[in-house]
Amino acid sequence: MYDLDETIRQRHAVRMFLPDRPVPRALVDEALELAIRAPSNSNIQPWRVVFASGAARDRLVAALLKGAHEGPPKVPPLPEAFAHFRSDTGKVVYGAMGIKREDTEGRRIAVLRNWEFFRAPLAGVVCMDRELGLADAVGVGMFLQTLLLGLTARGLGTCPQVSIAGYPEILREQLNIGEEFTILCGLAVGYTDPDFPGNRARVGREPLAHNVRFVDE
Ligand SMILES: Cc1cc2nc3c(=O)[nH]c(=O)nc-3n(C[C@H](O)[C@H](O)[C@H](O)COP(=O)(O)O)c2cc1C
Structure with a gap:
């Protein structure tokens, strides 16, 4: 048994993995068995995940890197009101990696590591049936966080x-x-590279009152 609060606090986004340390399938299966306990609308269990490892993962990474060299990713921009979070997070993350604000080449190289899954030996893609809606994406999110915690x-x-x-x-x-x-x-998914300075980055959170309201009367 693991302490839930402690596990929640320990989890953070890892941006460099040990490429040569394989991920034991048994551990992934255990975490997945926990993750599928997540709640979902009418118990439809909307999460669909494809994992690639070994040669399949390497082929995928090669294709993604080729794609990244050919053109920008289709990631929708954040609405204006949220855009500052991206630069605030970038400051912490790239700062921890020792990349200065004006170092556009350093940043480009760091961003490219996204399409290598940060060298993780296990590469997942999370999907959902296209006919499902926002409430069902909530279910996938619950599955995903449970999976992250289990791992x-x-x-x-x-x-x-x-x-x-x-x-x-x-x-x-x-x-x-x-x-x-x-x-x-x-x-x-993989074992964290303990020597990569970027892995020491910890981003903060807004105070609760920013995001949560209690209406009493
Ligand atoms: C749906 C989702 C997508 C994300 N996409 C990326 C990404 O493409 N690249 C990246 O470096 N981090 C990505 N992250 C990690 C977030 O930047 C990170 O969770 C956030 O800054 C909070 O930091 P923490 O997870 O270390 O607490 C993503 C997180 C979520 C939940």
């Missing part, structure tokens, strides 16, 4: 990645994902 408790690092979903045609072709699925995000 964290087993000593594994994780990073959910919207950047991966920026090249949907490549994912569909490489992993045989049909048009009946919406691709939501990628998921890197």
Whole structure:
């Protein structure tokens, strides 16, 4: 048994993995068995995940990197009111990697690592049936967070990645994902590289009152 609060606090986005340390399938299966306990609308269990490892993962990464060199990912921009979060997070994350604000080449190289799944040996793609809606995406999110926590408790690092979903045609072709699925995000899973300074980045949170209201009368 693992302490839930401690596991929640330990989990963070990992942006460099040990490429040569394989992820034991048994640990992933254990975490998945926990994740499928997540609640969902009418228990429809809307989560669909494809994992690639070994040669399949390497082919996928090669195709994504080729795509990234050919053109920008199709990631919708954040609405104006939220845009500052991206630069605030970038400051913390790239700052921890030692990349200065004006170092555009350093940043470009760091961003490109997204399409290598940050060198993680296990590369996931999270999908949902395209006919489902927002409430069902909530269910996928609950599954995903439970999966992240289950993996964290087993000593594994994780990073959910919207950047991966920026090249949907490549994912569909490489992993045989049909048009009946919406691709939501990628998921890197592996052992955290303890020597990579960027992995020491910890981003903060808004105070509760910013996001939550209690109405009493
Ligand atoms: C749906 C989703 C998509 C994300 N996409 C990316 C991504 O493409 N690249 C990346 O480096 N981090 C990505 N992240 C990680 C977030 O930047 C990170 O969760 C956030 O900054 C909070 O930091 P923490 O997870 O370390 O607490 C994503 C997280 C989520 C939940």
